Amino acid sequence: MSGIMKLSLLLAALVCISKAQGDRELCQCSTVRGSIDRKHGVKDIQIHPASNFCSKVEIIVTRSNGSKYCLNPSWEPLKKMLNKIQKQKVQATTQSTLTSTPGNGTTESL
Numbered sequence: 001m002s003g004i005m006k007l008s009l010l011l012a013a014l015v016c017i018s019k020a021q022g023d024r025e026l027c028q029c030s031t032v033r034g035s036i037d038r039k040h041g042v043k044d045i046q047i048h049p050a051s052n053f054c055s056k057v058e059i060i061v062t063r064s065n066g067s068k069y070c071l072n073p074s075w076e077p078l079k080k081m082l083n084k085i086q087k088q089k090v091q092a093t094t095q096s097t098l099t100s101t102p103g104n105g106t107t108e109s110l
Contacts, residue, residue, distance in 0.1 A: 027054035029070030036071065040064055047082075 028048070036042065041064035048058040059071040059078070071078055 025054050027056055027058060028060060029058045032070045032072040034072050034075045036061065
């Protein structure tokens, strides 16, 4: 087989492999829940926004025992809770900025 033919086959194989991998999203959540499992304590909640790797918002809950599950980002009680947390963060940031801003007093030299 000639060198050009081998190179063409290799190039075609690489294109097929990259196309197959490009069509598949790398989302972490294959299934989602519509409720929080309060029986096993919640250790952490991570929110992953949509990205090039996964077109969906993913909310991953880690239990106290280390196991994980995903919440449905469209679940209304969760939306309300996230909005409330976001508002609290904005208020805290605004108050922090207002209280830590140095005075704007000016002094004149004679």
